[in-house]
Structures are given as structure tokens and as C-alpha cells.
Amino acid sequence: MTTRFPTAAALTALFTATALGTGNPRAPRDLLAALNSSTSLHERARACQQLGSLGTAEAVPALAALLSDPVLAAYARQGLEGIPGPEPAAALRAALATLKGDRLLGAIDSLGSLRDPKAVADLERIAGGTDPAATRSALRSLGRIGSPAAADALKRVMTSATDATRADAASAMLLAADAMRREGRAGEAAALCDAVRTAGVPDGLRAAAVRGALVARGPAAAPLFADLVKSADRHVRHAALLAVREIPSDALADALRESLAAAAPDLRAHLVLAMSGCRNDRTMPAIRAAVADPDAGVRLAALTVLARAGASAEDAGALAAALQRDGPAEEHALAAEGLGRMPGPEVDALVLKAVAGAAAADARVRLIQVAGARAPASAAGVLMPCAADADERVAVAALRALKGLAASADLPALIERTKAAGSAAVRAAAEGAVHGVCLRTGAGADAVLREWSPAATAADKASWIRILGALGHAPALPAIRSAAADADEPVAVCALEQLGRWPDPAPMTDLLAAIDASATPKRRAIALASAASVAGAAAEAGRSADPDLSAWFRRLVAAARDAGEKRLVLSGLGRWASAEGLRLLSPYLADPEVAAEAAWAVVNLPSAIEAPADLGALRDALGAVAKSKLPADVRGKASSRLRNLPKPPAALPLFDGRSLAGWEGATNVWRVRDGAIVGGSLAGNPRNEFLAADRPFTNFVLRLEYRLEGTEGFVNGGVQFRSERIAQPPNEMRGYQADIGAGHSGCLYDESRRNRFLARAADGQIRRLERPGDWNRLELRCEGSRIRIALNGEPTVDVVEGDASIPAHGRIALQIHGNCKAEISFRNLSIVPLP
């Protein structure tokens, strides 16, 4: 994909429009000045904010003076909190004495943000005061400061009477502990958390303290954990179990395991789950044992862990045993998931051995499913006998598994199994296995084809058709074609269906013929559906320009008789991203039976249809849907797609209607009059003269109007393109010319180069189209080597340049011919550059 950016001008405009601030000065001194002198609240607020990122100590006094201002305090705090050095904290501390209410809370909070250790004494004093909000705020800030002195202050507050204060102090202590832990002061952190968890605080805080205490201890947490997990308080127990996954270690894994023995079933289940995030080699035997626990919750927990973390043969063995036991579906699902996940041939062997030895049919089925998911090559030997098991469930499971792992050597037996199938389910599974082998090995289809014979049973024929059809086996096509006309209806229908899934359009002619020739309505319907599907698939596969595709779709459109058939055809057409497809689709928009489906087809056409330069037809179709009376949802989608179509490239004006800006040429020949460029004179033009546009173009659509008036001589002019001026004589130009006048209008001439007409329009056409002496429209379209000219809206020239040495790039110019008394005028010139 080419990366073309929006024009630089557009983006620069956007970018500068978002430039910061409103012209505020950025130098710190200027900000301070603005703060001091400005009367506007907004400007002072803004200055405070900016001082936060740019200010220096010099600004501190002015900012501190605002700490009591109900509006500006928060802005001033922004300023103070950002300025480095000790001055802001000192100013905030000083302000504590005089601030009240919310303003005091703000200053306290800012001291917390600054983590000012010198504020501890003041904050402890405030925390011991009578204002509950200030107390809470002070405790919080002490927590954020987190120095040893702050921690001590908090501990002292913890001994205070009120519950609320104790809870706030506890919360602050946990906050401090977090910071201490991050700074490597784990011992202090643990001590703080311990103080909280042994104090009388709400459950949530105690749980958080348990977590904090364990996490702070890290690898040394095991003894505390072993203790806490036996707590009578379930909040403590649960918090301990959850904390374990943050600090997994060998010791903790052992502690978890050791706690299992004495625990009640609920706790056992939770302990096992916690092992998922914290385990070692000694953990796994305990988990395996738990898989067979009498308590269902413990079993589920163990299976959950083992399913995700199982690695050894013993783990696999435990899962396999669980899979074979009678029990709830969830347990089997987890066991199967775990066994499917564990890699390695030992596990393969274990699973297969279990398959062979399984006692009950449903246990065997589950094991077979795992074997199928694992798909080791060695499985076929064990599963083939299972495919012939008397129990249908086992046979079907085995055949399904064999689909993914049987080898070519197994093919004959699988084919026989198909023929001998006692039920539809077994037959379908056997077909799947045969198909799977052929698909994976790339061989075997011929063996299946050899089974084909007119004498085969209808059921077998259908099986071979399905298999060979799904494989897209080309040599089978004649057989399937003949089956499409088989007397037996199910066989014929099966064949027609399969032809619809053929991987290439080879069956197309047969399907189209079958539509007309079909013996029964059902066959016709299937044939048409299949044909539409094949055509649609071919269209999607990128064969959009295939001429056969047009023929097929036209046949389908003609054949569709009722609403159902039309819908089938629409489903195919909707996959074809081409102008012709759209032409075939559009009439359905007006068909009341299928208008809605047709509309959806148009709206959902692949985005490749937006590629061509001319999107007119698509726009029209979408516009018609948007304005129709169809349901709102499809109209909405049509409008939306219409809005998002690539915009036609903008036309650039070449002439401003007033001056020759952007052009150069002899100024005694070329001038502007009445909004038009005029060249030459009725008094006489001695020689060819060109007015050339400054900017060169490569691919483009050029539109203009001309008027040529003359009385004598070779009354002629033209429009040069992909041209250049010649050095000698300097009035001439070399390149393509769209000729004007003297019977040559709308023709393509090669000026001062090959000096001949490259393409001409018929004389009759020129005479019919052109209005001599009046304004005429000319359109020049250059796309690569293709050049098209249109006169007054009708194409006159459409050629492809064959000479690779001719430049496809150059200037545009207007010509008045020499040796005539004539004047040529041009107006409404515009150009659309093309990629």
C-alpha cells in the first residue's frame, strides 16, 4: 500500500491550530510576572499551572500567597508541587498554621505529594486534632511520606480511640508499606503491615494488611503464611491464599502443601488452586492425589491446576484416570483439556494404552477424543480396531479421530468401513476419515474413484461423490457429472451439491445445463444454487475479468425464475467486484420480490470494486438504495458506504480567468479578454505560437472550451500535452497535440516529432459534433500509454502509444497556427491529475 499523506498544507493547518496555550509567555520569569500583574483569573490560573512545569524557586512566595484562595489554591498547588528544591515544602509547612477547611486539606495533600519528611511533626499534630477531614488528610500524607518518623507517628495514632481514625491510620500505614517495599525497605514494610493486621480494623484493611505483610516478606513469607492460612477469620485466610501468587517461592509451595493435610475440604480446594501460582516438584504429587479426592470441589480445583500445569507422565496418568472415572462433565472437560495440552510421546503412549484398556464405552470415547486431538501417528494402530467397534459411539469417535491421523495404509480398511456402515452417523464419520486421509496424504482419491461403479449402492455412490467432491479430485469429475443425471434422486442431488463446492469452475457448464434439463424441481434448484456458488467463488478468487464469468452470470440471471432462484443468483453476483456485475445486479434493485436482497448485495460488494477510476455506477446504485423505501438498516449502510467512497480527485483550475499566471508565451500574441485566453490575430499570424502552462503532468484529465474564428489561410490551433518547447526554433513545441480546426478537431497529431496524425476521428463525426466559430468542449484523458480525446462529450480518439521512447510526461500548451488570419480563445480550463 502506498502511504500518501494528506497535503502538507492541510496538516500544518491542523497542527498549528492545536498549538498549546493561548499565547501565554513560557519563560518562568514571564509567568511569574503574569501571575503577579494579571487581573484575569484565567490567566493567573494558567500561569500557576505552567509554573508547575517551568517555574523556579523564585515563584514560590507568589504561589504560596494563593494557598488560601478558594479558586486559585489548586492551581497554586500545581505550581508548588512541580518546582524542585526545598522551598515549596517549606512554604506549604508554613501555611499549615493559617489555612482552614478545604484549603488546609489541600496544603496537607501537597506535602504528601512532595513526601516532605520535615512535615511529619506538623502532620502528626493535625492528625491528633479535632477536625476529622484534616485528620484523615494528614494521616494519608504521613503514609505517602513513609519515612521511619512518619511510620512511628502513624503507629502512635493507631493506639487512638476512634475506629474511623484507626482505619485511616491503618490505610496510611499500608500505603507507606507499599512505598517502603519498592524502596527496598522490606523489613520496615513488614512491620507496618503486621501492626495493621493485628489491630482492630475493618475486614478489608486487615485483608490488605495480610497481603502486604506476606508480600513484604517475599521468600521468607512461608512461616507467616502457614500460620495465617489456619486463621479462624476467613478474610485473613483468603487474603493469604491470594497473596501467594504475588510471591511464589519454594518455601511457600511447601507451606501450601503442608497445610493441605489438616485443612477442611473448602480450604483444601482453595489451597490447591493457590498452588497454580506457586508450586514446585513436591507440589505435583499432592495435586495428583487431590484429583481423586472424595470432595468434588477439591477434585475440580486439582483438575484445574493440573490441566494448566501438568507436565510429567504421572500428571498425565492422573488426568487419564480422571477421564475414565464416572463423574461430572466439568471434570472430564478439564482432564481432557489437560491431556490435550501436554506434549510428548510418553503422553501419547499413555493415552493410547488407556484407549485400548478402557472398560466402559463412554470412557473409551472420551479417551479416543483426546487421542484425536493429540493426533500422534501411532494412534492409528489403536484406533482402527475401534473404528469397527460394535458400540456406535466408539466407532464414530474413532473414525472422527482417524480423520486427522489415519495413514494411506489405512485407506482400504476405511473404505470398507464406509461400505459396511450400519448407520448414517457411522457412514458420515467414515467418509470424513477417508476424506481426511486423502486430503492429508494428497493421494488415495483414485482408490476411492475405483470404488465407483454403476452397480454400487445409492448410499455408497453418495459417499464417493461427497468425498471426491470435497477433494475436488479432477478425474472424478466425469463420474460426478454422470451422477448428476442419475435416476436415483438422492444420488443426483448429492452430485449437484458437490459440484457446487468444486474448488474450480470446471463443473460450470454441467451445472448450467442441468438447470435447464433438470428432471425434478429439486434438482433444478440445487443446480442453480451450485452454479451461483461456483460463479461467486470464481469471482472472489480474483477471476473478475474472466470473460466466461460474464457469460455464466448472464445465463444465471436469465435462468432465475422465482424469488428464491433470484436470491441465489444475487448471492453469487454479490461476490463479484466488477462493473459488469454491478450492471447485472442493478435491475434487481427495482424488482419488488428481491429488492432488499439486491440492496444488501450492492452494499456489501467487495471493496475491490472501488478500485476503478470511475465509480459512477457504484455511486448511482448506492444512491438509489439510500433513497429507496427499503428498511432503514440497509439504507443507512448504503448512505454510509456512499459517504466513505474514495473522493474523486479534485480538479485544479489552470486559468484564473483574469491573468496569464501559471502560463508563459509571447505576450504580443497571448492575452486575456472577457475571461478567456485569446491567442493570435485576425490581422494575421506569421508563425505557430504556443502558450505553455508552467507545471508538467503525466496522467490527467484535461477539460477546456475553445472557440476558433478565422477568415483566411490554415485556420487551426490545438492543445499540446506531454510536450516540451524546442530550442530552435524557439516558438515551436514538440509532443502530442489535440488538434483544433480545419477539419482536424478532436484528432491526435504528433507535433514537431513524428509529424503525422496518430489517430483521427471520422470526418462525419467531426462535422456533426463541432460548432464552428462557437464554444466547443474538449476533454483529454491520459492514463499511462492510453490517450483519449472527446469532443463535446463524445469520444473521438482512443489509442495506446506503442513507442516506449515517447515520453509520457510533459507540459500542456495552447496553440494558434501560423499562416492564417485567425484568433483562438480558451476558457474554463481545469485538470484532474491522476495517479
Next chain:
Amino acid sequence: MHVSRRGGRRLSRRAFLGRSLAAGGAAAAPWIIPSSALGLGGAVAPSERIVLGGIGVGNRGRYVLSSMLAEKDVQFVANCDVQRSRREAVKRMVDEHYGTTDCVLYRDMFELLARPDIDAVLIATGDHWHAPASLLAARAGKDVYSEKPCGMTIGEIQALADGIRRLGRVYQAGTQRRSLANFQYAAGLALGGKLGRLHTLHASVYVPRMSFDWLPAEPEPPKEECDWDRWLGPSPWRPYNSRYVSGGWRGHHDFEAGGNFLDWGAHTVDLCQWANGSDATMPVEYEPTPTALVARYANGVKLVCDYLPDAFGNRAPQYRTSTGTCPVRYEGSEGWVETGDNGELVLSDSLQRTLGRAFARPGTSAAGHGRNFFDCVRSRAQPVCNPDVMRRSHIACLAAALAWQLGRPMKLDPAKEEFVGDDEANRMRARVVREPWSLHL
């Protein structure tokens, strides 16, 4: 824990859930097995339902709420909003869903948070309240589903992530595209090596803008209609104007995070972080250009945040318009994939042949993301967009927005979450929370 009816006992929800469980961070060890806990398809007894409250649920919030109401094991009981019209709109929606008149309304979030029966809250206020409200809710013992962007500054994000972990709550950031099939598939291609060695990730964002202007002052309405001071909350005071409270807060530095960079960026940068397997880190260089913010990871992978002048219309040439809004593209040595909200996946030719896959247009539904949150509320496992994941992608976004704002290239230390050699930028990592509010609890 809830075990299958066939096997053992059933522990009631309250016994294991308790509203004050401490949950740590790190990897997702489940507390119980979510899928078997619910008896999906059948009705869930009221006592077993997760009780949900809403804070600041406006237009976007109602969209998320609609999918949450559909969950059979969730009961929405109360809504809080500073604006009467919005409070009442949610009540109408909720009451109609349940066929009752039971939804309780509050203007003051502390009253809602004080209710012991509420287990979790949906926070869908404007950007500036997301982090403080989430922390207040966590402190009150509630689990949190918060709309993005989750915080206004790097400092706010740090305090939020640390606080949620410390308080042991389950938190899901509303970057729900991680729970949508097409984005999951695209990330899977990148993570699974199908694109080869990743070299460039594209995250679409708006053309950033940021205003420090104040709208003209208007008389403040009565508090019952709109509590302006509470609406402002942690943001510094400015005069009331009705436009702010009806969505016009966007674009204002004090109310929108990162100059609207994070409106899509919180999603698209997060998706790129995921696809790049870099949830544990973030880019180290950030460079503003006229058309994009270009960031680079330490291993050289580029993250290009393309500015879209017509984000809801024609997104060419940076992205294919047909893929929809919030598009991302992952490019590697063996191919690329592009996808967006329309669910369409566009692949490079070589991949298209082998992997082409269509998705039924899943839109931007938060249903899967909400379900993940509720499962984790029960199991105490970490949701998909948990605080650690959210932290890194948000800090990356905010760093990008700062580089745009300051108009110069910047370097970030991803471990310390500090800019290298740029004091001004470092000083802009935090903003003051207006008193009496605070982030730190």
C-alpha cells in the same frame, strides 16, 4: 465456591466472595472455576448475583451497561450522577429492563459506595474522575469496571494501579477490544509469529488538540440539576458552562486526558502493546511528526500513532476505511494484518491465501469484556485489562501525548516510568487533585 450440583456442596456467594477480599496482582490463578460456577442458561438466584452500581453513566456508559444488564448473574441496583437528567435516564433504562421500579438514584457517590450490598461499580464519568472514583470505590470495598482513559496523567495511573493492588480489588479497564474476536485473531497472528518478525505497529488516533481556554461563564444551575462543584471534582475550578457537562469537556486540558490522544489511543495503543507482546514494558522513544507520533521500543519495533483528520469518515490513506473505526495494523517481515471495529480483517496477499477469515461484524460490544470482569469478580483472577496491563499501555499513551504537547522527541525509562533528561516533561507527569479530593487512600 460453587461446585456442580451433581457432586458436592455449594458454598454461597457471600461466603467466598465477601466484599473485602484482598486480591493481589500477578498471574491469573483462579479462585474458583468460573465456567462451572454459574449454571449458564438457567436463572441465577438473587442472592448469588453480583450486585452492580453505576457512577457517571452517560451515553457511552449506557452502551456498556446494556450488555452488563443482559448478564443473568448481575443485578444493577443503584445509579449515581451529578446531573439529574442523566441519573434518571439510567433509571428508566434499568427499570425497563427488569420490569420493576427498583433502581435507586444518588447524586453523591459516597452514598452509593457506602451501601454494603453493592459488590462492584461501573465508572463511566468523564476522564478526569476515572482514577479518583475508582480508588474511592476500591477503598469502599467495591470491584471496579472503569471506562478509559483510566487516568489523566502518568502519576494518576501509577497511583491507581498501585492502589487497586494494595486494596486487593478486581479492576477491569474498559478497553474492550481485547475481548473482541477480530482483534484477538489479529493479535494472535502477531504473537504466534505468523507475521514474521514484527517491525511496525500502527495505532490510529485523532489529530491531537488541547485547549486551555475557559468557556464563557454561565449561571450555575441548582445542585439537584447539576452539581457543578462535584462534576469538577478533582479538576481545578473554572466557571460553569452548560457545554462542559453535555460532552463539551472534550478538548479541554483539565478534563480530557492527553489532548484527546487517549480517546482512541487508549484502545489502539493498548492493542499494539498486546500484539507486540510488550504488556510488561512500553516504548522508550517518542517522536512527534506532523502526521503521527512515532514511538520505538527498546528492541527497535516502531509504534506509529497515525493522526486521522477524518476519523469517522475517510480514513485513507493511512488505513482502509472499510475496516472501521479504531483501526490498527501490525506489520512484520512475513506479512501484515489490519483490522478495526467493522470486524473485517485485511491480510497481506501471502497470508490472505492461507489464513483468510471472516468475522460476523461484532461491532464494539463490551459484552465479552464485561463477562470477563464478572467472572473475575467471582474468581478473584486478574481480568484481561487488569491494572498492570492498563498501567503500561496508558503510560505509553500519555508519554506519546506529552511528546506531542511539548513538540519534541523524548526518551522514557520504562522501568522507572520517568523521562530521561527532560525535567519539564517529568514535572508534567502529575497533576494536582483539587482539595478536598485525593488519589491516595
